[in-house]
Amino acid sequence: MFIQIIEILGTFAFAISGVLVALEKRMDPFGVLIIAFVTSVGGGTLRDVLIGVTPVTWMLNMTYVYVILGATVFSIIFRKYLDYLRISLFLFDTIGIGLYTVVGIQKGLIMGLHPIICIALGTITACFGGVIRDILCNEIPVIFRKEVYATACILGGFAYFILRKLPIDDNIVFVISGSIVIAVRLIAVKFKISLPSLYKDEV
Amino acid sequence: MFIQIIEILGTFAFAISGVLVALEKRMDPFGVLIIAFVTSVGGGTLRDVLIGVTPVTWMLNMTYVYVILGATVFSIIFRKYLDYLRISLFLFDTIGIGLYTVVGIQKGLIMGLHPIICIALGTITACFGGVIRDILCNEIPVIFRKEVYATACILGGFAYFILRKLPIDDNIVFVISGSIVIAVRLIAVKFKISLPSLYKDEV
Amino acid sequence: MFIQIIEILGTFAFAISGVLVALEKRMDPFGVLIIAFVTSVGGGTLRDVLIGVTPVTWMLNMTYVYVILGATVFSIIFRKYLDYLRISLFLFDTIGIGLYTVVGIQKGLIMGLHPIICIALGTITACFGGVIRDILCNEIPVIFRKEVYATACILGGFAYFILRKLPIDDNIVFVISGSIVIAVRLIAVKFKISLPSLYKDEV
Numbered sequence: 001m002f003i004q005i006i007e008i009l010g011t012f013a014f015a016i017s018g019v020l021v022a023l024e025k026r027m028d029p030f031g032v033l034i035i036a037f038v039t040s041v042g043g044g045t046l047r048d049v050l051i052g053v054t055p056v057t058w059m060l061n062m063t064y065v066y067v068i069l070g071a072t073v074f075s076i077i078f079r080k081y082l083d084y085l086r087i088s089l090f091l092f093d094t095i096g097i098g099l100y101t102v103v104g105i106q107k108g109l110i111m112g113l114h115p116i117i118c119i120a121l122g123t124i125t126a127c128f129g130g131v132i133r134d135i136l137c138n139e140i141p142v143i144f145r146k147e148v149y150a151t152a153c154i155l156g157g158f159a160y161f162i163l164r165k166l167p168i169d170d171n172i173v174f175v176i177s178g179s180i181v182i183a184v185r186l187i188a189v190k191f192k193i194s195l196p197s198l199y200k201d202e203v
Numbered sequence: 204m205f206i207q208i209i210e211i212l213g214t215f216a217f218a219i220s221g222v223l224v225a226l227e228k229r230m231d232p233f234g235v236l237i238i239a240f241v242t243s244v245g246g247g248t249l250r251d252v253l254i255g256v257t258p259v260t261w262m263l264n265m266t267y268v269y270v271i272l273g274a275t276v277f278s279i280i281f282r283k284y285l286d287y288l289r290i291s292l293f294l295f296d297t298i299g300i301g302l303y304t305v306v307g308i309q310k311g312l313i314m315g316l317h318p319i320i321c322i323a324l325g326t327i328t329a330c331f332g333g334v335i336r337d338i339l340c341n342e343i344p345v346i347f348r349k350e351v352y353a354t355a356c357i358l359g360g361f362a363y364f365i366l367r368k369l370p371i372d373d374n375i376v377f378v379i380s381g382s383i384v385i386a387v388r389l390i391a392v393k394f395k396i397s398l399p400s401l402y403k404d405e406v
Numbered sequence: 407m408f409i410q411i412i413e414i415l416g417t418f419a420f421a422i423s424g425v426l427v428a429l430e431k432r433m434d435p436f437g438v439l440i441i442a443f444v445t446s447v448g449g450g451t452l453r454d455v456l457i458g459v460t461p462v463t464w465m466l467n468m469t470y471v472y473v474i475l476g477a478t479v480f481s482i483i484f485r486k487y488l489d490y491l492r493i494s495l496f497l498f499d500t501i502g503i504g505l506y507t508v509v510g511i512q513k514g515l516i517m518g519l520h521p522i523i524c525i526a527l528g529t530i531t532a533c534f535g536g537v538i539r540d541i542l543c544n545e546i547p548v549i550f551r552k553e554v555y556a557t558a559c560i561l562g563g564f565a566y567f568i569l570r571k572l573p574i575d576d577n578i579v580f581v582i583s584g585s586i587v588i589a590v591r592l593i594a595v596k597f598k599i600s601l602p603s604l605y606k607d608e609v
Contacts, residue, residue, distance in 0.1 A: 052460025054255025257458025
């Protein structure tokens with residue numbers, strides 16, 4: 001129940017982040033909806049396709065569809081006022097990636113995959129919706145350039161596998177490692193920490 | 204038999220629309236072929252992968268491959284005269300999306316998916332070949348910005364599920380809802396109707 | 407054993423080619439790693455997804471992951487000196503596409519697919535890592551424009567199916583057709599042969 005509420009908030013925030021990018025590109029309502037959809041469920045969809053869980057998750061659970069439709073209509077109508085929600089949306093989004101990371105890791109564990117692959121699946125679940133959104137909008141994905149986003153997922157993922165070796169209840173492992181993802185992202189944004197961009201001296 | 208002819212005409216028209224975009228980007232013959240291929244079968248391929256029907260359809264039916272190869276060679280040779288075929292190609296293309304939409308819906312029904320998901324699958328089948336084409340050509344997909352294309356598919360999809368509740372033969376449901384897709388697109392192009400592009404006032 | 411060494415060299419060279427493109431785009435270390443990964447395993451991943459072999463190959467074999475991680479760290483550290491390795495990298499890369507092409511063909515044969523589809527799968531395995539890399543970096547894929555890369559794979563693929571009809575040992579068919587891919591590419595690069603880019607006279 002608690003997890004479902006978080007999942008809905010995360011889906012909602014992801015969808016709105018998609019709407020905001022689509023509006024900047026002056027898309028029509030259909031384009032805005034697709035971008036909202038892809039941002040929300042794209043990461044989980046890619047994960048499902050790579051591990052062979054089909055039909056992919058969102059096709060079997062109409063909650064995602066309704067939340068994304070609602071978020072899109074809501075944010076198209078109130079598009080001039082979305083800036084006032086910026087902090088709430090940022091928090092939902094951050095909670096969403098924490099949850100998505102752990103959900104992705106657990107799907108990998110169910111398939112019996114290696115911990116590093118599970119962490120990759122968690123990171124894909126949390127981050128690749130945004131990557132596909134940026135590709136569809138003809139941008140180099142923002143998380144490849146300046147966001148501490150994937151790094152938070154990877155650190156939370158390692159925490160998950162360390163905690164799992166200790167005599168701790170599975171639910172607590174879930175909550176702590178998800179919280180680490182959230183904390184790393186909040187701290188990085190608060191203190192403007194990001195990975196340095198790399199380049200060769202002579203280009 | 205009748206449906207197969209339509210499918211071949213649609214595949215042919217989709218392939219040529221891919222060739223035209225690839226020529227504008229001055230690709231080499233291999234690039235042109237890939238873009239033709241992706242435009243024709245990309246939507247159905249994405250649908251198959253999402254619902255787990257693999258190997259994807261075109262790998263099991265060489266007709267697609269031969270039609271696309273033929274369309275590519277034809278349109279490379281006659282590339283200077285393709286403008287004369289514009290109206291025929293537009294008609295084939297429009298008939299193709301009508302057919303592809305209903306085919307996609309039916310694949311969703313076979314998997315036991317919710318009507319809204321089926322409509323999404325129909326729209327993906329008809330429209331996402333063009334989306335992948337535009338991504339490979341480094342453009343924002345045209346259907347997100349100005350084409351009444353997806354909207355026609357969605358309206359036809361709703362018609363399909365309304366008609367299906369009536370005591371009508373399945374084949375007639377198929378033909379009518381496909382025709383609605385075609386009619387909506389023809390009317391929209393004829394009267395230059397499109398969805399408004401959205402943006403925030405202050406950008 | 408011999409094949410595994412070639413595969414590791416190919417994976418290594420592909421990963422570094424990804425790093426080089428990512429550095430030009432001034433990505434952060436995470437972005438560089440993802441591009442290296444996608445360049446190395448993207449083609450095989452797309453092939454696996456299209457034919458329904460899941461979880462995809464690299465998730466079940468940690469060798470790929472370690473080689474790519476190693477190649478990425480190596481080439482980030484020595485990024486200023488990579489130019490000195492240009493010829494070695496080009497050779498590894500070329501050997502890699504020869505191997506990947508034949509591996510892809512054989513996966514198609516195992517699924518009982520038509521020879522033309524098998525050749526397409528070989529070409530996808532060898533070339534689409536680079537295609538996905540270029541899309542993520544917001545470029546029109548280079549192989550659609552000027553590289554004799556796919557052409558080499560296709561020629562090697564036809565050779566494979568011609569040789570297979572002769573009374574020759576399977577391993578020798580493997581080696582000869584892979585070598586043809588390598589030879590065509592080397593000759594094309596040496597003599598600066600490429601397919602002409604196509605365009606309509608009036609644009």
